[in-house]
Amino acid sequence: MGVVGLRNSARFQRFRTSKEVKRYFGGKTIQCLLCEKPLMRLASHLFFMHDMSAAEYKLRFGLPWSRGLTSAASHRNSGWDAKRRARARRLAKLTRFFEFAHPSSRRESPTYIQNERTKHLGSRATGFGEKFERKVRALFDKGLLDREIAQSLGVARMTVNKRSKKWRKKREWRTKTKPAQDS
Numbered sequence: 001m002g003v004v005g006l007r008n009s010a011r012f013q014r015f016r017t018s019k020e021v022k023r024y025f026g027g028k029t030i031q032c033l034l035c036e037k038p039l040m041r042l043a044s045h046l047f048f049m050h051d052m053s054a055a056e057y058k059l060r061f062g063l064p065w066s067r068g069l070t071s072a073a074s075h076r077n078s079g080w081d082a083k084r085r086a087r088a089r090r091l092a093k094l095t096r097f098f099e100f101a102h103p104s105s106r107r108e109s110p111t112y113i114q115n116e117r118t119k120h121l122g123s124r125a126t127g128f129g130e131k132f133e134r135k136v137r138a139l140f141d142k143g144l145l146d147r148e149i150a151q152s153l154g155v156a157r158m159t160v161n162k163r164s165k166k167w168r169k170k171r172e173w174r175t176k177t178k179p180a181q182d183s
Helices: 018-025 043-050 054-061 072-076 082-095 111-125 130-141 146-153 157-177
Strands: none
Touching: 018 111, 043 054, 130 146, 130 157, 146 157
């Protein structure tokens, strides 16, 4: 059930694929799925005409949280070119913005993203399991680096790092709190 040629918005439920979402955002205008009005930017229209927030709209129709409710043309004309994005990224790193930003809980991804993620993961869609954890721990205890452990087990370095990070912190905590012994 695509967006293009949509006549009755009451029938439209949720986006099912990323292709549908790209098509929805890809034109000169973006269509309000509640009243079918084509607009350049949708957030203020939703607030004033439908008494709905952008977050509620995204949740209702399964749109990604990371994308603003603007058409492709409006998104291109927003002034955020590569140079401006690079400057903002540099400033964020310099001020350590993301280190000090207030942590917020992550929202659940739209259903179509969850489905595609599972499809692309294939056999790795399930966790590694207890046996994998023991292998990583054994190699960690031998003193291998995360990179070396990952290479020997055939996984990404960050997969190992997520596990070894807590072990390293425990080790550091123990050495700090261990009383000095007299000889």
